[in-house]
Amino acid sequence: MTVNQFANGASAPIETDCVIIGAGPVGLFAVFELGLVDIKAHVVDILGKPGGQCSELYPEKPIYDIPALPVVTGQELTDRLMEQIKPFGATFHLGERIDSLKRLPDLRFQLETDAGKTFITKTVVVAAGGGSFTPKRPPLAGIEAYEGKSVFYSIRRMEEFRSHDVLIVGGGDSALDWTLNLQPIANSVTLLHRRDEFRGAPHSVEQMRALVADGKVALKIGQVTALEGQDGQLSGVTIQTGAATEQLKIDRMMPFFGLTMKLGPIANWGINLEENLIKVDTATFETNEPGIYAVGDINTYPGKLKLILSGFHEVALMAQAAQKLVTPGKKVIFQYTTSSSSLQKKLGVK
Amino acid sequence: MAKITFIQPDGSQQVVEANPGVTVMEAARLNRVPGIEAECGGACACATCHVYVDPGWAEKTGKAAPMEEDMLDFAFDVRPESRLCCQIKVVSDLDGLILRVPGKQF
Ligand SMILES: Cc1cc2nc3c(=O)[nH]c(=O)nc-3n(C[C@H](O)[C@H](O)[C@H](O)COP(=O)(O)OP(=O)(O)OC[C@H]3O[C@@H](n4cnc5c(N)ncnc54)[C@H](O)[C@@H]3O)c2cc1C
Numbered sequence: 001m002t003v004n005q006f007a008n009g010a011s012a013p014i015e016t017d018c019v020i021i022g023a024g025p026v027g028l029f030a031v032f033e034l035g036l037v038d039i040k041a042h043v044v045d046i047l048g049k050p051g052g053q054c055s056e057l058y059p060e061k062p063i064y065d066i067p068a069l070p071v072v073t074g075q076e077l078t079d080r081l082m083e084q085i086k087p088f089g090a091t092f093h094l095g096e097r098i099d100s101l102k103r104l105p106d107l108r109f110q111l112e113t114d115a116g117k118t119f120i121t122k123t124v125v126v127a128a129g130g131g132s133f134t135p136k137r138p139p140l141a142g143i144e145a146y147e148g149k150s151v152f153y154s155i156r157r158m159e160e161f162r163s164h165d166v167l168i169v170g171g172g173d174s175a176l177d178w179t180l181n182l183q184p185i186a187n188s189v190t191l192l193h194r195r196d197e198f199r200g201a202p203h204s205v206e207q208m209r210a211l212v213a214d215g216k217v218a219l220k221i222g223q224v225t226a227l228e229g230q231d232g233q234l235s236g237v238t239i240q241t242g243a244a245t246e247q248l249k250i251d252r253m254m255p256f257f258g259l260t261m262k263l264g265p266i267a268n269w270g271i272n273l274e275e276n277l278i279k280v281d282t283a284t285f286e287t288n289e290p291g292i293y294a295v296g297d298i299n300t301y302p303g304k305l306k307l308i309l310s311g312f313h314e315v316a317l318m319a320q321a322a323q324k325l326v327t328p329g330k331k332v333i334f335q336y337t338t339s340s341s342s343l344q345k346k347l348g349v350k
Numbered sequence: 351m352a353k354i355t356f357i358q359p360d361g362s363q364q365v366v367e368a369n370p371g372v373t374v375m376e377a378a379r380l381n382r383v384p385g386i387e388a389e390c391g392g393a394c395a396c397a398t399c400h401v402y403v404d405p406g407w408a409e410k411t412g413k414a415a416p417m418e419e420d421m422l423d424f425a426f427d428v429r430p431e432s433r434l435c436c437q438i439k440v441v442s443d444l445d446g447l448i449l450r451v452p453g454k455q456f
């Protein structure tokens with residue numbers, strides 16, 4: 001193990017030529033085009049897996065407009081891109097969000113993730129799509145005040161839940177997994193879902209049903225209608241079950257209603273935006289900040305189409321521009337992967 | 351042409367004309383009906399096109415298919431008359447359809 005710690009416990013910054021924000025299809029293909037011009041990248045995504053919208057929103061749906069692939073599903077496209085970019089050895093940082101970006105005196109950029117990781121990089125490629133995937137917030141009056149204190153959308157530390165009365169809301173894998181994981185350590189676990197049918201993995205559903213039969217988990221069919229509590233600490237909720245309402249005494253709640261895309265921290269980085277999209281120069285895909293590029297769904301320019309195909313084109317031009325900045329003075333010759341032995345060497349096929 | 355009425359939580363109404371063949375969500379977006387977010391563009395993958403079908407029309411719109419029923423788990427304040435309107439195709443039979451938009455999609 002390498003000891004790579006600052007006195008304050010944060011790990012040493014990662015120095016690199018390029019950080020790609022977003023591992024959607026466009027961020028992934030950016031790894032390829034940058035790799036061809038010898039730029040190695042670090043890729044950061046808040047999701048725990050690559051593929052962006054393709055793997056999160058429509059993994060099993062067909063896409064018909066990827067050139068030369070008459071039909072491919074969102075997940076297949078992601079898997080194929082991952083295979084195609086493998087030779088370029090990008091480092092992935094999944095489950096982390098880039099929260100801040102600032103320019104350093106030496107003109108490089110310093111980026112920080114919500115997990116406390118720091119990057120120092122010559123270039124930044126914003127491939128953030130529709131923004132970071134964020135958990136949906138149930139429209140319950142006053143819920144904001146409880147978030148992070150007694151209402152959680154994800155769990156970083158299980159201990160937060162030890163000996164608490166926990167309410168889990170939802171019917172998919174997240175709701176079931178946390179019901180099963182928290183049951184042994186919580187004081188009580190109640191699972192609330194709008195119908196007595198669960199989308200989660202059959203095995204988890206079975207385990208949950210067994211715990212309910214043993215009286216170890218309470219299962220309620222209904223919806224939360226109101227929260228009670230003070231200073232961010234929940235003390236109970238009102239739920240509606242059919243025509244009846246009921247009070248539940250709980251002090252921790254985890255709602256699982258899927259994800260939505262929110263622009264998030266990008267708005268605070270001093271990049272020119274137009275209706276939540278980043279304006280770019282279509283010759284280089286550079287933003288108003290030299291060294292910061294924007295590609296894919298997140299950018300806008302006259303004639304922009306939010307297509308994967310267009311994003312692929314954008315990263316090819318972007319990589320040429322980034323190369324001039326990363327290795328100034330280096331002569332660029334235009335080459336084909338079909339015939340260039342140096343490109344083939346980079347691809348590992350020669 | 352089918353006329354569809356959207357009723358907002360505050361009671362205000364908007365009548366939209368839709369061509370048979372499009373989805374109710376598409377008709378709503380074309381006419382900028384507030385509250386129909388349709389983040390996924392009609393792929394039954396986001397549940398932000400949630401509406402309540404007026405009880406008188408439930409039979410004509412039919413019931414949610416299993417995939418839509420699963421997706422409704424991601425909507426809020428789901429009721430027996432809930433549908434995702436990207437999954438309702440406009441047909442001439444739906445002329446006069448009345449839908450209510452929920453308070454918040456997320
Ligand atoms: C249902 C559906 C069907 C579609 N069908 C087609 C089709 O047939 N053909 C087609 O061309 N396009 C289609 N699209 C559109 C296509 O999916 C998008 O154009 C494409 O995903 C854009 O890729 P991207 O890499 O720019 O962004 P995304 O796929 O949106 O990925 C962006 C990633 O960036 C991450 N991110 C954002 N901000 C941060 C941050 N601060 N820190 C860390 N991570 C961050 C997000 O979590 C996300 O994973 C479809 C979209 C949907 C929803």
Ligand code: FES
Nearest residue numbers: 392394396397436
């Ligand atoms: S538009 Fe996304 S589910 Fe209907």
